[in-house]
Structure formats: C-alpha cells, structure tokens
Amino acid sequence: MTKLDKIAEYYDTHDMSEVMESGHWVEEPPEPDPVITTSLRLPKSLLDRVRDRAAADDVTTTAWIRGLIEAELERTEPHGVEARLQRLEDAVFTRSA
Numbered sequence: 001m002t003k004l005d006k007i008a009e010y011y012d013t014h015d016m017s018e019v020m021e022s023g024h025w026v027e028e029p030p031e032p033d034p035v036i037t038t039s040l041r042l043p044k045s046l047l048d049r050v051r052d053r054a055a056a057d058d059v060t061t062t063a064w065i066r067g068l069i070e071a072e073l074e075r076t077e078p079h080g081v082e083a084r085l086q087r088l089e090d091a092v093f094t095r096s097a
Contacts, residue, residue, distance in 0.1 A: 040065070
C-alpha cells in the first residue's frame with residue numbers, strides 16, 4: 001500500500017469535521033501578473049523545430065516561446081533596453097560629430 005493509499009484510507013475512515021470546525025480560511029493575495037493559457041496553431045514541422053530548440057536549451061516549449069516574445073517586446077518597446085541604447089548612441093554620436 002502506497003503512502004497516498006494510506007492517507008486516503010485514513011480520511012475515508014475518520015471524521016474530520018471537529019478539526020475542520022476549529023480552522024479558518026486564509027485569503028491569499030492575487031498574483032500580481034497571473035499566467036493564462038492561450039492556444040497557438042502552428043504547422044507540425046514548425047512545432048517540431050521549436051520543441052527541438054527548447055529541448056536543446058533545456059526549457060519547456062512554452063517557456064522557449066514566451067522567451068522569444070518577451071525578447072521581441074523588450075527590443076521594440078520605447079523603454080526597452082535596445083531602444084534606450086539607440087537613443088544614447090544617437091545622443092553621443094550626434095553631439096560629438
């Protein structure tokens with residue numbers, strides 16, 4: 001009998017209502033940025049390539065895709081690192097030329 005089976009048997013044969021009466025609910029704060037699930041349709045050949053690359057990087061397929069999306073947004077957003085670097089380069093090279 002596994003440990004899980006023993007636990008299940010215990011709670012199947014014991015009345016826990018008295019213990020539960022003395023308990024109280026604990027409200028946990030909501031996650032500041034919850035993760036949601038979305039669907040993405042890809043050709044099988046492309047998904048196979050993505051899975052291979054994710055495995056080579058030792059991450060899940062979804063983590064690999066999320067990383068690409070985050071990197072692209074960081075690169076193209078006005079306050080992203082690359083945009084800030086470009087503004088600095090423009091300011092330095094324009095003023096010193």
